[in-house]
Amino acid sequence: MEKLETILSGYENESVVPSLFVFMGNFCSHPCNLSFNSYSTLRLQFGKLGKLIAAHQRLKEHSRFLFIPGPDDIGPSNVLPRCSLPKYITEELQSHIPNAVFSSNPCRIKFYTQEIVFFREDMLYRMRRSCLMPPSTEETSDPFEHLVATITHQSHLCPLPLSVQPIIWNFDHCLHIYPTPHTIVLGDRSEQKAFKYTGITFFNPGSFSNDFTFVAYRPCSQEVELSAV
The missing domain is CATH 3.60.21.60 (Purple Acid Phosphatase; chain A, domain 2)
Known part of the structure; x- marks a missing residue:
């Protein structure tokens, strides 16, 4: 507090x-x-x-x-x-x-002309546990960037098997990200990160309860300021 x-x-x-x-x-x-x-x-x-x-x-x-x-x-x-x-x-x-x-x-908000999606799930940890083959490090070795690419290519916030993460089928459309929003906030317990991919701004604000990190975001410029106290 x-x-x-x-x-x-x-x-x-x-x-x-x-x-x-x-x-x-x-x-x-x-x-x-x-x-x-x-x-x-x-x-x-x-x-x-x-x-x-x-x-x-x-x-x-x-x-x-x-x-x-x-x-x-x-x-x-x-x-x-x-x-x-x-x-x-x-x-x-x-x-x-x-x-x-x-x-x-997840939650979607409209801030003037910007659409922002918030999703709180420890996706990076869970995706790495469910990964059958390690992702290629030819372009990047950053796990968060691989997560961002996977979510973007799948057009789905939670590309995990239903046996790992059940989804209410009638509301599966709530997890779709097509058409793509301007910004996606992936709340995760891993370290804070920001990455822009195919025109979408992604960031993880980190865990405030663990290391007091947070993010200040300016929608008008899509500027992400990684912060901590």
Whole structure:
């Protein structure tokens, strides 16, 4: 919370505050599975987060706050796409931040003429585990660049077998990226990266809970600023 307070205070003092803050799960250090019994505690922690954000009046009034669930967050199952966080968990935060939005995973937003896709899944780790043949290093040896190329060529955010990652078939179109968006944010626990491929800006903001990394993105210029506190 202290590091997040530092970031919010910094943007609060800017002449123009950001239009959108995006928080991507996991929002709990332990998986919210059948053995998880601290839902009331999780609800209270979201309330504390709401109070922290609400203390910055300019951000509360002029910015929106988007919350996207992670693979281990509370939900009916681990299938994709994931539904938004339950109202019981988020209503404390919502009472402090009326501009908070709780979306599905993946999530698409339209920012003026720009279409931006957010997807929170540890795809790099899972793709490497499911890889039968190592990718060629002739052009690049960067695993993130190989992941970006695979997703782009497949036109699908999750090109894993259904046995590895189940998908709700009636909503598979939510994972398609054709026509291609301007920007795709791949929230992953691996190190932060940015890469432009076939005109699409890809980036991974990294794990704020592990190493306090985040990304400042400017849609007008598609500029990605890899940051940390």
